[in-house]
Every structure is written in C-alpha cells, then in structure tokens.
Amino acid sequence: MESQRSLLFFALLAVSFLLYQAWEKDHEPKPAPIAATASVPTEAPADALPSSDDIPQTEGAKPAASTKAHLVTLANDELKLTVDTRGGDIVGAQLKHFAKVQGGEERLTLFTREPGFNYVAMSGLIGPNGSDTQSRPVYTASEATTLANGDSQLTLTYDGANGVVYKKVLTLAPGKYVVNTRFEVTNPTDKPLSVQFFGQIKRTNHEPDSGITSHGTYTGPVYSTDDESYEKYNFDDVKERNLNKETSTGWVAMLQHYFVSAWAPKLDNVKLDVYSLQSGSDAIIGIKSKPVTVPAQGSASLTADLFVGPKDQDALAAVAPKLEKTVDYGFLWFISEFLFWLLKLLHGVVHNWGFAIVLLTLLVRGAMYPLTKAQFTSMAKMRALQPKLASLKERLGDDRQRMSQAMMKLYKDEGVNPLGGCFPLLLQMPIFMALYYVLQESVELRQAPFMLWIHDLSAKDPFFVLPVLFAASMWFSQKLNPSTMTDPMQQKVMQLMPLVMGVFFAFFPSGLVLYWFVSNLVSITQQLIIYKGLEKKGLR
Structure with a gap:
C-alpha cells in the first residue's frame, strides 16, 4: 500500500508542478515574424x-x-x-x-x-x-x-x-x-x-x-x-x-x-x-x-x-x-547551484551533456540510497503487519477510537513508524525539484546532442522513445511492489498511472525525461537489492 501511495505522491507532485508552471507563465505566446538584421548602411x-x-x-x-x-x-x-x-x-x-x-x-x-x-x-x-x-x-x-x-x-x-x-x-x-x-x-x-x-x-x-x-x-x-x-x-x-x-x-x-x-x-x-x-x-x-x-x-x-x-x-x-x-533556479536555488556545478564537472570529464545527466543521476540516487532503503524497509514492515491489522479490524469492527489505539500500540510493539515510508520520500523531493530547475534553465543543454536519435536535450524526444521507456520502467517498478489494494477503482488508477505519466513526459525536454528514466532504472536496481536483503530477514 505504501508503494502505491508513493507513486501517487510522485504523480500528484508532477501534475501540481505542471499546473504551477502554467499558472506562473504570464502570456501564451503569439508568433510574430522576425526578418533578417538590416544591412549597413x-x-x-x-x-x-x-x-x-x-x-x-x-x-x-x-x-x-x-x-x-x-x-x-x-x-x-x-x-x-x-x-x-x-x-x-x-x-x-x-x-x-x-x-x-x-x-x-x-x-x-x-x-x-x-x-x-x-x-x-x-x-x-x-x-x-x-x-x-x-x-x-x-x-x-x-x-x-x-x-x-x-x-x-x-x-x-x-x-x-x-x-x-x-x-x-x-x-x-x-x-x-x-x-x-x-x-x-x-x-x-x-x-x-x-x-x-x-x-x-x-x-x-x-x-x-x-x-x-x-x-x-x-x-x-x-x-x-x-x-x-x-x-x-x-x-x-x-x-x-x-x-x-x-x-x-x-x-x-x-x-x-x-x-x-x-x-x-x-x-x-x-x-x-x-x-x-x-x-x-x-x-x-x-x-x-x-x-x-x-x-x-x-x-x-x-x-x-x-x-x-x-x-x-x-x-x-x-x-x-x-x-x-x-x-x-527558483526557491531551491542553493541546491540547484550545487547540482549545476556538479553537472558541469561531470561534463568536463565525459564531454557529453546527456552522459553527464546520467552520471549525475547515478550520483544523486546513490547519495540518497540510505533514504531509499529506509523507505522500502518501512514499507516492507508495514506489509508484514497487514495480517495483524486485518485481524484487529475484524475484531474491533467500526469502533474507530479503539481501532486507532490498537493500531498505535501494534506499531509501537513492532517498532514500525507508519510514516517511515513517506518521510524519506519528502526529503528527496527538494533534490528532485532543484534538479528539474537545473535541467530546465541551463543554456548549455540548448541544442546539445546526446546519442542516437536525441539531437537536442532541451527539446522533446522526436520519436517519444524516452517517454515510452520511462512509462515502462514505472510500470515495472509497480510490479516489484505487491499491491494490497482491494478497491477496484484504486487498482485501475494505479494501473493507468504509468501511461498518464508517460503522456505528461512526452512533452518535456528529453534531458529531463532522460534523468527520470535513469532514475527509475536505478530505483528498480536498488529495490531488487533491498528486497533481497529483506527476504533474508523474512520481511519481503
């Protein structure tokens, strides 16, 4: 359940950010022709x-x-x-x-x-x-x-x-x-x-x-x-x-x-x-x-x-x-400036802004691995408690006060923080948003090629390959997390979420989509590593 909530949180954040960007934009542009510069004299x-x-x-x-x-x-x-x-x-x-x-x-x-x-x-x-x-x-x-x-x-x-x-x-x-x-x-x-x-x-x-x-x-x-x-x-x-x-x-x-x-x-x-x-x-x-x-x-x-x-x-x-x-760089400029400095440093090594974005993603996700591990560990502990929570609900029925007290006691006895899956996620969001501004504002990415069909990291993917790969990686990440949802409507929403997000990302600059796709791949790898360790502890 916590995994689905995390995905919904990311989706709602992305949609809210797009709405904020649209609200902040002052005027819808109306094209006007520009002629060549006048000759002299x-x-x-x-x-x-x-x-x-x-x-x-x-x-x-x-x-x-x-x-x-x-x-x-x-x-x-x-x-x-x-x-x-x-x-x-x-x-x-x-x-x-x-x-x-x-x-x-x-x-x-x-x-x-x-x-x-x-x-x-x-x-x-x-x-x-x-x-x-x-x-x-x-x-x-x-x-x-x-x-x-x-x-x-x-x-x-x-x-x-x-x-x-x-x-x-x-x-x-x-x-x-x-x-x-x-x-x-x-x-x-x-x-x-x-x-x-x-x-x-x-x-x-x-x-x-x-x-x-x-x-x-x-x-x-x-x-x-x-x-x-x-x-x-x-x-x-x-x-x-x-x-x-x-x-x-x-x-x-x-x-x-x-x-x-x-x-x-x-x-x-x-x-x-x-x-x-x-x-x-x-x-x-x-x-x-x-x-x-x-x-x-x-x-x-x-x-x-x-x-x-x-x-x-x-x-x-x-x-x-x-x-x-x-x-x-917006209100998170102090984080964005550091990330841009790091991106320039990586570009000086690989001489390709696309590969610099890939390396930056790996570094950022690697630095946040302890938070990611804490998030998925907390989610695994919550899933392990589901049978006991179901038993409490069956025994206490609709008595919300007693149910709440019993749940808090169970969390305390089992050493589980119900917000443990959300808190690491919240700590990661400023970094993700700051990196969005870096990739959005950096003139170095204008008309900068990556490889194969990506000739401009500041423009959308001309063949929508990256958005499709992003949506596929999001879907696979979902499948790694067993769903505890029983509501059919919630299940349908979660199944459609990768498709919805893929459509949103289809119109983003390819440099941003590249970041999110690589981030998803790293996240999937980290999930597999974390879940393997949790299985040994009987929490998976």
Whole structure:
C-alpha cells in the first residue's frame, strides 16, 4: 500500500508542478515574424523612431525631430550588433555561435526592430543639459575599429548647443557578450552642466518566433536594487503601474528562456533609479542615474555595461553582482547551484551533456540510497503487519477510537513508524525539484546532442522513445511492489498511472525525461537489492 501511495505522491507532485508552471507563465505566446538584421548602411524606418514616451522624461523634453538616421555595425567573435545613429540605440543583436534552429545556417537574433515586434537596448543622457532631453540626437558614426588589445570599438559623436560635444563609445571585447557603453561630455562653457545617464530595454510583450522554446519559463522584465536582489516585474505589472525604485547599486534586465539582456551602470557614488514605462504594446524596464555635474571648461565620463547573450552564470556574475540570479533556479536555488556545478564537472570529464545527466543521476540516487532503503524497509514492515491489522479490524469492527489505539500500540510493539515510508520520500523531493530547475534553465543543454536519435536535450524526444521507456520502467517498478489494494477503482488508477505519466513526459525536454528514466532504472536496481536483503530477514 505504501508503494502505491508513493507513486501517487510522485504523480500528484508532477501534475501540481505542471499546473504551477502554467499558472506562473504570464502570456501564451503569439508568433510574430522576425526578418533578417538590416544591412549597413540603411536608413532607419520613420515609423520605428522612438516616441516621447520611450525615454524617461525631464522638464522641457519634447518629441524626437525627423532628422534621418542610418544603421551601423559593431561586431566581435560572439556578437554582431546593429546600431541606430539616432540615439545610438542597439536595434539588432545576432549571436554568432547560436543557431536559430539546430543545424541551420541562420543565427539567433535577440535585439530586433520590425513591424509588430520591438526588442532594443536604448541609452542616452537626459537632465537639463542632456543630449537626449529635447530630442534623440542623431550621432555621426566613425568606422568601427579594432584596438591594439583586440577590442572592437565604435565612436558616435554629437555636437550640442554652445559647443558642447557628446560622445557615445561602444566597445566589445573578444569572446565577450558585454557592450561597454561610455558617454563622454566635453563642456567648453563657463557654466557647469547637469546630465543623467539612462539605460533601458524595450520589448514587445509577446514572444516572436525566435527559435527558442520556453517550456513555461518566465519571459519579461526583472531588476535588482539594494533591497531586492532579484525581482520580477512582468508585462502586466508594467501595464498597471510605473516602477520607481531608488538604489545605490543595481541593474535591469529582460529575460527569455536561456537568454538575457541587461543594463548595469558603472557609476561611483551616484544614486540610481529603477523605472518602467509602457509605450504602446512595448514594455520598458530601465535604470537612470541622479544628476552628474560636468564642470565648466571640463569633461565627465559616464559608463554602463550592456550584457546581451546566453544565461552563462560566470559571465553574468562578472558584469554585476547578483546578475547571475537571472538564471532562475527558483526557491531551491542553493541546491540547484550545487547540482549545476556538479553537472558541469561531470561534463568536463565525459564531454557529453546527456552522459553527464546520467552520471549525475547515478550520483544523486546513490547519495540518497540510505533514504531509499529506509523507505522500502518501512514499507516492507508495514506489509508484514497487514495480517495483524486485518485481524484487529475484524475484531474491533467500526469502533474507530479503539481501532486507532490498537493500531498505535501494534506499531509501537513492532517498532514500525507508519510514516517511515513517506518521510524519506519528502526529503528527496527538494533534490528532485532543484534538479528539474537545473535541467530546465541551463543554456548549455540548448541544442546539445546526446546519442542516437536525441539531437537536442532541451527539446522533446522526436520519436517519444524516452517517454515510452520511462512509462515502462514505472510500470515495472509497480510490479516489484505487491499491491494490497482491494478497491477496484484504486487498482485501475494505479494501473493507468504509468501511461498518464508517460503522456505528461512526452512533452518535456528529453534531458529531463532522460534523468527520470535513469532514475527509475536505478530505483528498480536498488529495490531488487533491498528486497533481497529483506527476504533474508523474512520481511519481503
């Protein structure tokens, strides 16, 4: 009986988790086409110009002028960026080492600006003397150059009023997904100037056909402040109210499955404000500085890093504190981080993420063997007591109070804990759930092949072989445990459970199904070993 309860517990947990994932997902995606990144140079489309609602407003701001702009390119070995000379916004970001579709030539694009869908990184200077206060400036772009240290650099220049010169310098280091953005303001006047940096990410609040399957993961804005290290602020939140948080340090980001873009200012001793805006169907999450003074006859420099790329924890942690939390491991993150570290360690040995999952499963199940043994031993003891419990029920009839007292005395005399089969199971669940998040969130598994027909561990099994094997292993595990159920309905439910769970798992990423299948095989092996030992004690 305890074995069946355990299986039901696992099944109900899986179903509940799926329902929770569905509830947590903000919007059902509606595909929108993504065209190829614009070539260079190209005139920026007039209907794509930022409106006055697209940037944080200061006194005296007015809509953008109609001066024409064009697009320029900045690239390194990881990224190809398209920059609009109006505002110096990054309106295209192609990830060179990530295919949109496995085996395809087309590269994955994050930032894009197309009819019906926007995803762009904007930045500038506002405030009384900011270059973006009256309208978005149209910069003069130099040719992208390669510096002596290998960095790729693009310099944008704008001549403001009274001889004030604004420069926006974008730098990409080799092998990095970080765009260092530096604003240089040269003030030739006899009066100090006041400017404020802003960096924001604008994204249409539905999912395009980007080649990324979300599997119910969160898509939308997040931010970090002194008081909130990692906080989601979804598209509905942006629509309902404008975010406004003051902080000393922080960042803002836009998440989707496996990938992230984030602004992280690098301003010493300058307070920041985290904010959100709604612009038509586009949501904006941004961060701006308090006023910075540019001295008379002097200059000032304001710097921020823009990350645009995969959710690589080491790379994210190097950009800003707590930015690695955008790899969302849920409330069991402390267990998930250890398991991910272990998974990476195993991958370094076998050089195959599928075999690394198999080895991780073996290690996890091996470490939990004492709990598993305690669980099955307790279940065996409970089965051994069934004849005595039946005798008590026959003798005491429907007297529930006496029956309860007699059962507790019997458990005490026989040294059996009726909850002994459940408690080890409950201790195992945090590990199983934490591992689920690891396999769900790890970009390393995206389009990662295993063997034979499994070419992408982040996608479902194309031939449903693993779900069938999983269901078969679950059925065999059931058969190892003699049923004590007498209710025909309960018996039918238990018989159908492997089939039901197999259908559920048919749509899970194959890496997850691989874990559960191997886990079942290990569990069956452990059961056979444990039952062999119990037989010698007369408990089987």
